[in-house]
Structures are given as C-alpha cells and as structure tokens.
Amino acid sequence: MNAATTESQPDARARLLDTAVQVIRTQGYTASTVDDICRAAGLTKGAFFHHFKSKEDLAVAAATHFSQMAERLFGDAPYRKLADPLDRLLGYIDFRTAILAGPIPEFTCLLGTMVQEAYDTHPAIRRACDTYISAHAADVAKDIAAAKALYAPAAKWSAESLALYTQAVLQGAFVLAKSKGGPEVARDCLAHLRRYLLQLFNRPPGNEDDDHVGTTRHVHLVRRATTRKQRRRSTAT
Secondary structure, eight states, X not given: OOHHHHHHSHHHHHHHXXXXXXXXXXXXXXXXXXXXXXXXXXXXXXXXXXXXSSHHHXXXXXXXXXXXXHHHHHHTOGGGGOSSHHHHHHHHHHHHHHTOOSSHHHHSOXXXXXXXXXXXXXXHHHHHHHHHHHHHHHHHHHHHHHHHHHHOTTOSSOHHHHHHHHHHHHHHHHHHHHHHTSSHHHHHHHHHHHHHHHHHTTOOOOOOHHHHHHHHHHHHHHHHHHHHHHHHHHHOO
C-alpha cells in the first residue's frame, strides 16, 4: 500500500482525530503542533493536510468527534434505563464520578480544555465547544425537567440553568484535578454536587451500592472496547 493511498484512507482521518483528542487533552491546544499530532498518529503531514486545512480545522473536527464519542458513551450508560428521572440524574452524576480514573487526559474534557485557551483567539473553536457543551447540558436538562415536575414543581429555578450548573461543576472539577495532579478532588466536587441535588429535590440519601457496581462495570467494559479500537487503528496500514 503506497503512501498516497494511506493518506487518503478514511481511517487516517479517524486516527488523526483520535490522536488530536488525546494530544490536546494532554498538552493543551496552543502547545500541540501539527507535527506532534502526526508523530503520535504515525502519519505524515501530507496525510494531515489531505484531511484538514489547518490545526484549527482539526480542532473543530475533533470537538465534533469527541462529542460523538461522549454521546455514545452516555447514551449506553446503565442509568439511562432507570424509570425515575431523578434516579437518572443521580445516575448521571454517579457515572461521571466512576469515569474519573486513570491519567488526567483520559477523563478531562477536550471541549473545556480548548475553550479555556481559544475562546477569544479562535472563534470557530469557541463556537464548536459551546455547541457541544450546550447540547450535552440540554440532554441532562430533559431529566432535570422531568424530575422537577415530580419532586419540585414550585421551584423557581429552571431545568436549563441547573443543567448548565452541573457542567460548570464538572469543568471546574477538571481544572482542580489538573492543578492537584489527580482525580480525588474532582470526585469530591461531584460528591458535593450529588448532595446538593438530593437536597434540591428533597430526596434523602439511600443505599445505592448496586447502582454504583453496575455503573463501574459498564465503565470498565467501555474502556476495554475503546482501547481495543485505538490499538487496531494505531496498527493499521
């Protein structure tokens, strides 16, 4: 297989996107170069520019790619099957807590990483990050709205504002994890968020060990499948 064929393959584009997500989450957008991404992907700059016009063009595409992966991850999560919308909301927080493991770049958010650096200098990146952060919050807001109707119908706050607040806690937790060098502080932040939600909806804490076990098992399976997929891509020719 010649170099030109390799560079034009759809798999080369996917490898560049997967690599960009990892490299940018590790180094940040500004510090990550096209050379860094090509080297880590095992591809030439010719392959890069066959698929992307610039690093910014790749970053915008990587935001879409990252969000699609997140949509699949959360869409298949076990809490989605719970009947009570408040249980689904709490299950979402539990799931987010369960995936706070491993090296920091593996659990932090590409969108939050990029928008903190590029919100003023790269409008296209800011718009892409806003689009996907807002879309994720809107999905969370659906369960919040349903839970509010059941448990706090007279509350003055909106489902949309609370959903954005959950994302603010998450993004702040990622920043603290980076500053502290580990996920423990982020887990503490989400534990506080969970307690706040229980109070907001007048739900006393209960024994949810079974839910935690199911969530953790699902996370391990997803990680294993993702690792296998990335290995296949890295060895493709």
